[in-house]
Amino acid sequence: MLVVMSQSAGQENIDNVIQTIKQAGLVPHCIPGSIRTAIGVTGNTGAIDTERFSTLPDVIQIIRVTAPYKLVSRETKPDNTLVKVGNTVFGDKQIQIIAGPCSVESREQMKKLSGRLQKAGVKILRGGVFKPRTSPYDFQGLGEKGLEILAEVRESTGMHFVTEVVDTEKLPLVARYADMLQIGARNMHHYSLLRAVGKTGKSILLKRGISATLEEFLMAAEYIMLEGNYNIVLCERGVRTFAQHTRFTLDISIIPTIKKLSHLPIIVDPSHPAGIRNKVIPLSLGAIGAGADGLIVEVHPDPEKALSDGSQSLYPKQFEQLMKKLHIIAPALDRNM
Amino acid sequence: MLVVMSQSAGQENIDNVIQTIKQAGLVPHCIPGSIRTAIGVTGNTGAIDTERFSTLPDVIQIIRVTAPYKLVSRETKPDNTLVKVGNTVFGDKQIQIIAGPCSVESREQMKKLSGRLQKAGVKILRGGVFKPRTSPYDFQGLGEKGLEILAEVRESTGMHFVTEVVDTEKLPLVARYADMLQIGARNMHHYSLLRAVGKTGKSILLKRGISATLEEFLMAAEYIMLEGNYNIVLCERGVRTFAQHTRFTLDISIIPTIKKLSHLPIIVDPSHPAGIRNKVIPLSLGAIGAGADGLIVEVHPDPEKALSDGSQSLYPKQFEQLMKKLHIIAPALDRNM
Amino acid sequence: MLVVMSQSAGQENIDNVIQTIKQAGLVPHCIPGSIRTAIGVTGNTGAIDTERFSTLPDVIQIIRVTAPYKLVSRETKPDNTLVKVGNTVFGDKQIQIIAGPCSVESREQMKKLSGRLQKAGVKILRGGVFKPRTSPYDFQGLGEKGLEILAEVRESTGMHFVTEVVDTEKLPLVARYADMLQIGARNMHHYSLLRAVGKTGKSILLKRGISATLEEFLMAAEYIMLEGNYNIVLCERGVRTFAQHTRFTLDISIIPTIKKLSHLPIIVDPSHPAGIRNKVIPLSLGAIGAGADGLIVEVHPDPEKALSDGSQSLYPKQFEQLMKKLHIIAPALDRNM
Amino acid sequence: MLVVMSQSAGQENIDNVIQTIKQAGLVPHCIPGSIRTAIGVTGNTGAIDTERFSTLPDVIQIIRVTAPYKLVSRETKPDNTLVKVGNTVFGDKQIQIIAGPCSVESREQMKKLSGRLQKAGVKILRGGVFKPRTSPYDFQGLGEKGLEILAEVRESTGMHFVTEVVDTEKLPLVARYADMLQIGARNMHHYSLLRAVGKTGKSILLKRGISATLEEFLMAAEYIMLEGNYNIVLCERGVRTFAQHTRFTLDISIIPTIKKLSHLPIIVDPSHPAGIRNKVIPLSLGAIGAGADGLIVEVHPDPEKALSDGSQSLYPKQFEQLMKKLHIIAPALDRNM
Numbered sequence A, B, C, D: 001m002l003v004v005m006s007q008s009a010g011q012e013n014i015d016n017v018i019q020t021i022k023q024a025g026l027v028p029h030c031i032p033g034s035i036r037t038a039i040g041v042t043g044n045t046g047a048i049d050t051e052r053f054s055t056l057p058d059v060i061q062i063i064r065v066t067a068p069y070k071l072v073s074r075e076t077k078p079d080n081t082l083v084k085v086g087n088t089v090f091g092d093k094q095i096q097i098i099a100g101p102c103s104v105e106s107r108e109q110m111k112k113l114s115g116r117l118q119k120a121g122v123k124i125l126r127g128g129v130f131k132p133r134t135s136p137y138d139f140q141g142l143g144e145k146g147l148e149i150l151a152e153v154r155e156s157t158g159m160h161f162v163t164e165v166v167d168t169e170k171l172p173l174v175a176r177y178a179d180m181l182q183i184g185a186r187n188m189h190h191y192s193l194l195r196a197v198g199k200t201g202k203s204i205l206l207k208r209g210i211s212a213t214l215e216e217f218l219m220a221a222e223y224i225m226l227e228g229n230y231n232i233v234l235c236e237r238g239v240r241t242f243a244q245h246t247r248f249t250l251d252i253s254i255i256p257t258i259k260k261l262s263h264l265p266i267i268v269d270p271s272h273p274a275g276i277r278n279k280v281i282p283l284s285l286g287a288i289g290a291g292a293d294g295l296i297v298e299v300h301p302d303p304e305k306a307l308s309d310g311s312q313s314l315y316p317k318q319f320e321q322l323m324k325k326l327h328i329i330a331p332a333l334d335r336n337m
Helices: A011-023 A107-119 A146-158 A171-178 A189-198 A214-225 A254-261 A277-289 A314-331 B011-023 B107-119 B144-159 B172-178 B191-200 B214-225 B252-263 B278-290 B316-332 C010-022 C107-117 C144-157 C171-175 C191-201 C213-224 C254-261 C279-289 C314-331 D013-021 D107-119 D146-157 D170-179 D191-200 D214-225 D254-261 D275-288 D317-331
Strands: A002-005 A026-031 A037-042 A061-065 A082-085 A088-090 A096-100 A125-127 A160-164 A178-182 A205-206 A233-235 A266-270 A292-297 B002-007 B027-032 B036-042 B059-063 B082-085 B089-092 B096-100 B125-126 B158-163 B182-184 B204-207 B232-236 B267-268 B295-299 C002-005 C026-033 C037-043 C058-064 C082-086 C088-090 C096-102 C125-126 C159-164 C180-181 C204-209 C230-234 C266-268 C294-298 D002-005 D027-032 D037-042 D059-063 D083-085 D088-090 D096-100 D124-126 D162-166 D181-182 D203-207 D232-236 D265-270 D294-298
Touching: A002 A011, A011 A026, A011 A037, A026 C026, A026 C037, A037 C026, A037 C037, A088 A096, A088 B027, A096 A107, A096 A314, A096 B172, A107 A125, A107 A146, A107 A314, A125 A146, A146 A160, A146 C213, A171 A178, A171 A189, A171 D170, A178 A189, A178 C213, A189 A214, A205 A214, A214 A254, A233 A254, A254 A266, A266 A277, A277 A292, A277 A314, A277 B096, A277 D254, A277 D275, A314 D317, B011 B027, B027 D027, B027 D037, B036 D027, B036 D037, B059 C294, B082 B204, B089 B096, B096 B107, B096 B316, B107 B125, B107 B144, B107 B316, B144 B158, B144 B172, B158 D203, B172 B182, B172 B191, B182 D083, B191 C314, B204 B214, B214 B252, B214 B278, B252 B267, B252 C279, B252 D124, B267 B278, B278 B295, B278 B316, B278 C254, B278 C279, C002 C010, C010 C026, C010 C037, C058 C107, C082 C204, C082 D124, C088 C096, C096 C107, C096 C314, C107 C125, C107 C144, C107 C314, C125 C144, C144 C159, C144 C171, C171 C180, C171 C191, C180 C191, C191 C213, C204 C213, C213 C230, C213 C254, C230 D162, C254 C266, C266 C279, C279 C294, C279 C314, D002 D013, D013 D027, D013 D037, D083 D203, D088 D096, D096 D107, D096 D317, D107 D146, D107 D317, D124 D146, D124 D203, D146 D162, D146 D170, D170 D181, D181 D191, D191 D214, D214 D232, D214 D254, D232 D254, D254 D265, D265 D275, D275 D294, D275 D317
Parallel strands: A096 A125, A096 A292, A125 A160, A160 A178, A178 A205, A205 A233, A233 A266, A266 A292, B096 B125, B096 B295, B125 B158, B158 B182, B182 B204, B204 B232, B232 B267, B267 B295, C096 C125, C096 C294, C125 C159, C159 C180, C180 C204, C204 C230, C230 C266, C266 C294, D096 D124, D096 D294, D124 D162, D162 D181, D181 D203, D203 D232, D232 D265, D265 D294
Antiparallel strands: A002 A037, A002 A061, A026 A037, A082 A088, B002 B036, B002 B059, B027 B036, B082 B089, C002 C037, C002 C058, C026 C037, C082 C088, D002 D037, D002 D059, D027 D037, D083 D088
């Protein structure tokens, strides 16, 4: 930590800061500059409460040097974490594709779709059964009925599935069925839910919040890890910016950033940022180009009749085209499918 | 709803849209323009599933005309809603000030502070007991112990209190003690919690999400109202933008916007956007100038020793100065304190 | 400046950084922390080229301690700068109101309006004659004809005027007529124009860029000051964020921030962020509440017929109401009108 | 255009809107909905001045249906525009790579670098000679001396070059030397400069403004085209958002959007959004994956000693690796190098 003093700070106030640092059991390092004095602070084992210092007279800025996350940091664990869902491994050379409808709507829908997706190479299905919707008047999901459908499909096809868990009450139910639990963007800051899914030990798909900073995103994973669960796949899904030509602005730059700072795998959801299906394939290829470990894509057998997010769902035929392109591109990026 | 066709749309695709509208039981109104054709849609009683139309051939845009919120709309209820907490009324001419520490830390802290705040004219205390913190390593609140302290202070002073409820598990406990339940910015999208606090019938302080649009903010209130609870006070607390000179960017323009579109009262939290105490008073006066019905302000008897948000907490003396200024300004704005 | 080393940095790379600092004629201060080492750098008289260090092996972050602006800084000049336009002084206790139409449209418009504004207490008119418009198909201003009209009004009423200068070619022409030169938001980064207006010695109204950071805003003023011209009034006019319920998001928090960091006066344009006239008065009162030194407001005698920005222009009657409110509020804020 | 009336609008105010539309020579189409009335407007040949209607009583919203851009629109010109610089063609199947230092610093630097870049397959050099810098204290470019160096390199190697033109004064000079003129992000709104470069007939590289919307970006191109110059290559270079983990947030979603709406080629600058060189390659591959027609990349023979943007400049060796990867990926995307 670095405490920066005002240009006009007198020796008394500088001494006061030094004294306060010492009283907190830390070690001050005074750096008198030509314009202002800064005081380095060392000797801390964990995070320092910066607020104790920021309000001292003539202190104009506190600069934190050590990042607040620990367990998620690549400095703590240099090797990639590999997260398994069935035989599928996230975080290795293979690009993993999760696909399925926004919402599970019926047994017929899922049977029809899952067969086609499996043929295209998909091993993990997605499908919402509890839907967090901005409007209370919109379709809210099939609930347990949807979980049963997904489980039936798993039994008959061998495909695993991920589905969103929206609150702690529904967690036991969802965890009984699902192979991987999704924390949606709106719940990335829902700390009791993060802790609770951490305790299940299940593989977690953690989506970035709609306006989450890099640090907040990693801290959400830290909450899960603190419960002993390292099976976390991060997911970039677009952030909210002034740009309204897509539903959200896909931030591919977070991919190499996460790769450098953390050992966790990161995949991309191209459907929600696109908002409209004709942008899903370009965003998918862009994400993979930037180094994503996989994708989670919305596909619907009949998007015009979808109960949610139809506009951004690919037709099965489009999805098959995407898969073909990925098979060609993967080796060019030194990866495989 | 308006369906906009591509400039190059042939008659066949235009007819197809018209047909689809009719099949949905709605009435199409074709408006052939000089450049492109648009088709107005009427006859709907609720929201139309726009996605059914957006994916038809040659449709380039769907424009929604009717806002999705109903109960919160001033068109539905032209008069201001008055929300009561004890004898305090939000939404009327009187400006209401809620004050207190970020977190309840001890009985001594609250006793010391509450007396002073009451003398300054405060009738409702704030104080967090379950704290949603970005870092799992930060202070997480006193829990039920904190609620007991707040209840004791209420008994001895007659001051009511608002405190945050972070999840549905803790709701029964918090609702047993608190006079007003706060939904924090991170939980504005937590729909099962919104429904649950709606069912309590208690007065609710609903904070705007960190990047919530106007419509999302009003829809969150709609979730609560749908449970029959109209006692909602909205709260602007700053949004996330590129500007980093404050912790969040206080968006005072939402105040007149809400006043026009909704009947609900809206107050402002100047402390979280400020991030640092010397900006709290200017933001407070700015918010009241823009028409806010009140403020919720962080005050701490000893901010340097605060366990959370010390930097942005006012000293009691500063808070008293703020109250004095508000007393002078209120009549100038045709309001009272 | 502080150079932060990677947690895994070996002594060799730390020594390399220290050596490079010394070679640059600067003084390194090594601060070994429990987790990582940071190296303070002092001895610089001006800005250090941080890039020379950020790319050295194992350097993970460079933290700048000294702000890059000098002349605009309150640390350099503790007293408020007072900027004069005629007898009007910006930066003192008096709140200054500039008013007028978005564009000068005709002699009749300006005569009709200026009389009314003068009666309401306005001493400085605004009126665009060269308009930077997003669309080349929109009205681009009257050019020199507009300047002549403004000069005639000045002669007959004694009111001074500010008008925008959009490029260096038109600067000599505009400077020959205008009392104060406005640099628009789109030109805040136009450095050759900033230098050129600096050389005129005229009073400058410098608007914040649409997404300018605090530092960029102050650095734009620094460009002007470097030419010896200290007569700068800053102007917040809303920034671009995700929030689309107003045209731009008015950022009142920059007012106390500028007041603390700089000696320059700052006023607010409430019209452009509002986008629609019914929000202009709330934003105006909010800005003054937050400590702005004045306002620049769009008023049109007949907004429905305005050639630009009609929707956000106040009716003269509304402007008179605003002035009345300001007269009441100013003393409550310890200011005058 | 669609005029949306308030829910409580009486017939009188609806008739007033209809009358006003007719008076403007346009055709009203009344669409009475179950909740509110909307009035479609047709019969316009160009853009309608929406402000004339937005301020009528009980009008709550004006919805524009036709986009304001014409010449840049793919609806106007369905085929891709091919832009030539020497023998290099932008907008066709070939991916074009522009490379070079941020600033031209010396003859030696450019000779050393250009040979190496040419060997790697680069046909167009970049190099700033007039630099728009946030700080007046930073290196501002070599000016004409830099142009001479670039021209010498062109003579000896046959490589063409693009360089930024920062204002109209320097345009004749820069245009005398350069093969392609760059309009930087800070100048995207500088309309007199856009017009002036339009008149030169030279190929233009138009960078997106730091917070420019899609529409503003296309309208800037429209300004250039209105002067008869269709040789425009658009360039996405990152936008300003809350996310600070990169210098700017690269918005790859604008690539497919532009491809759909406009006939102009679009390339990507991965260096400025990255801010730091280790993210340049992932962003480059992401951009090409998303469909960009090319890249403009900063490379420096000795980045540690660069006078500007050293941190984000690739080492020549890294650039060669990037080129190798692009050669492998291009065919996978059905493109070539």
